[in-house]
Amino acid sequence: MVQFPHLLGNFTNSLQTHHLSRAVVMHYSWLLLLVGVLYVLLYGFGQLRNGQLGRQFEYELRKRLFGxxxxxxxxYFRKRSIGDLLNHALNDVRTVREALSGGLNILTNAFFLLTATLIMTFRTVSPKLTIVSMIPLLFLPLFVIWWGPRIRNASRRAQEALSDMAELTEESLSAVRLVKATAxxxxxxxxxxxxxxQIVRRQMSVFRQSAMFQSMIPFLGSISFSIALLYGGYLTVTKQIQLGGFVAFTLYLAMIIQPLQQMGFVFNQFQRASASLLRLGVLFSELPDITDPAQPVQVDAIAGAVSVRLPVYRYPDGDRDALVNINFSASAGETIGIVGRTGSGKTTLVNLLPRIFDPPSGTVFVDGHDVRTLPLQTLREAIAYVPQDGFLFSTTIRENIGFSKEAATEEDIIWAAKNASFWNEIQEFPEGLETVVGERGVSLSGGQKQRAAIARAFLKDAPILILDDSLSAVDMNTEKQIIRAIRDIRQGKTTIIIAHRLSAIRHADQIVVLDDGELIxxxxxxxxxxxxxxxxxxVALQEGEEALA
Known part of the structure; x- marks a missing residue:
């Protein structure tokens, strides 16, 4: 590309000295065409390659972020909103990718173009004219240093506003039924x-800062042009440089301004990307609170014996004790019922077993091993957990039930669904097992979601099964069928059932009653x-309510 002004300068000199001929015109025409074709090919290859690298970077970064x-x-997720995290995965990653792929391509081209242009002006025109004309552009780095933090801070505030909007959107759409029900x-x-x-205001601030920065480059370029015309004209008139050289220099100067403007554009991108990169860095700096022990106990298999000797437990971010004086044991194969009023600590207690929340050392045991000494993978693979809301993924019933067992066959899934008293209803759906349940199972009733989640737990066939009030949305007849199935298929395996309806735990080998976090x-x-x-x-209260009903 930098050969264009040089060739045109020589062409001008030939024109001035009346040495032009048809052969000379054809010569310069073919040279200019060849230079143009080579530039297009090289530029296109660079664009393609940088685009590929940028997409690969985006893929790897998002994969690493999700992992x-x-x-x-x-x-950690009790303190962060899902909408904010999604904004990191979408907008912040995209901003960094655009800066790295498109920005690096532009920056590379601009750097080589600027370097080559300066070399050509020194070698083929005039070092003095080049140095004098470049004086205004020397102030550009100082302006970059001064203006950069403004763009970066404005971009950070704009990204935070996007996170706020994503957080509100996720929250509002999740509660769309409540919003509509209450008009x-x-x-x-x-x-x-x-x-x-708020997003518009903050993004406009970014655009204003960027525009002011971008406008300085052509302003300084205009000053350089004025100097070049004055001093270059003087050098041409005094025969210190040829007319063709002066024409070539004006073209070179225009070519110098172009990469500087491109560098300014890339600088803006990098400042915005640096704000996103800092936000991503904060995410990656977060470390899990619960990790594998330094020297984990290796076990061949877990039978399912459970023992809890917990003097006190408080959430890491809590200001009061959640559990006090919890002491009970159960042999492998027993069924444990846990009851108590809402907020009495039942869910907290069972969450300590798979280390969803970390219990104090020496307080919760599986097969005689402190759960904090077992590898997390080993411990959690030995536990099937059904939360109260029966959480489902936005996919088919088949995939939701089969989630707990990667190699599950259709017979396995049907077996689990039958034992969860869900198979008859699945058959009534037009798509059967291929029925898509929607966001968090929105197309299913509460009882259907719970039974799908129970089927998923049955399919895992883990030594320890935890049902966290997972029968609250089913009728009493269905509850009896599921309890009967539990007694049949869970023989020799430990089952922990949290229930408000006491009929679900009457058969338990041991019932634990909690009140205000204490075993009473x-x-x-x-x-x-x-x-x-x-x-x-x-029991008397519930029996009275049932009789009255």
Whole structure:
């Protein structure tokens, strides 16, 4: 590309000295065409290669980011919104990729063009004219240093505003049923409009800062042109340089301004990308609170014996004790029922077993091993957990049930669905197992979601099964069928059932009663009735409600 002004300068000199001929014109024409074709080919190859590298970088960064999130503990996600995290994975990663792929391509071309152009002006025109004309452009790095932090900070604030909007959107769409049921669409629209207005204001601030920076480059270039015309004209008139050289230099100067403007554009991109990169760096600096022990205990298999000797437990970010004086044991193959009022610590207790939250050392044991000494993979593979909401993925029923067993056959899935009393309803769906359940199973009823989640747990066939109030949305007849299936297929395996409806745990080998985080009663159903305590009162109350119904 830098050969264009040189060739045109020589052409001008030939024109001035009346040495032009048809052969000379053809010679210069073919040379210019060849230079143009080579430039297009090389530039196109560079664009393609940088685009490929940028997409590969984006893929690797998003994959690594998702893997990092998967490694973090549950406590981290209690402090961060899903919308904000999605904004990191989408906008921040894209901003960095665009700067690296497109920006590096432009920067590379601009650097070589600038370097080659300066070399050509020194060698073929005039070193003095080149140095004098470049004086205004020497102030550009100082301006970059001064203006850079402004663009970076403005970009960071704009990305934070995008995260706020993503957080509100995720929250509002998740609660769309509540919004519609309460006729609050206008309120949600107003909240969203406020967030969008904030984004516009902050992005306009970025554009203003970028525009002011970009405008300085042509301004300094105009000063350089003025100097070049004055001093270059003087050198031409005094015969110190040829007319062709002066013409070539003006073209070279235009070519110098172009890569400087490109560098300014890339600088803007890099400043925005640096703000996103800093936000991504904060994410990657987060470490999981719960990790494998330094020297894990290796076990061949877990039988399922559970023992809890917990004086006190408090959440890492809590200001009060969540559990106090919890002490019970169960042999492998036993069924444990856990009951208590809402907020009494039942879910907290069972979450300590798979180390969703980390118990204090020496307080929770599986097969006599402190859970904190077992490899996380070994511990969690031995536990099937069904949360109260029966969480489902936005895919088919088949994939939701088969999620716990990668190599599950259709017979395995049907077996699990039948034992969860869900198969008959699946057959009534037009698509059967291929029915897509929607976002978090929105197309299914609460009871259907719970049974799909129970089927998934049955399919895993783990030594320890935890049902966290997972029968609350099913009717009593269905509950009896599922409990019967549990007693049949879980023989020799440990089952922990949290229930508000006490009929679900009457058959348990041991029932634990919690109140305000403290274990106040334990024993079999018959033993606790004889004690005539809190459990007996709960049974009497529920039986009275059932009789009244």
């Amino acid at each position: 990092h999130w998967e490694s973090l503990s549950t406590a 609050n669409e206008d309120i949600e629209a107003g909240r969203f409009e406020t967030r969008v207005d 009663e334990q024993g079999t159903h018959e033993q606790l009735l004889e004690e005539n305590g809190v459990y007996a009162s709960m």
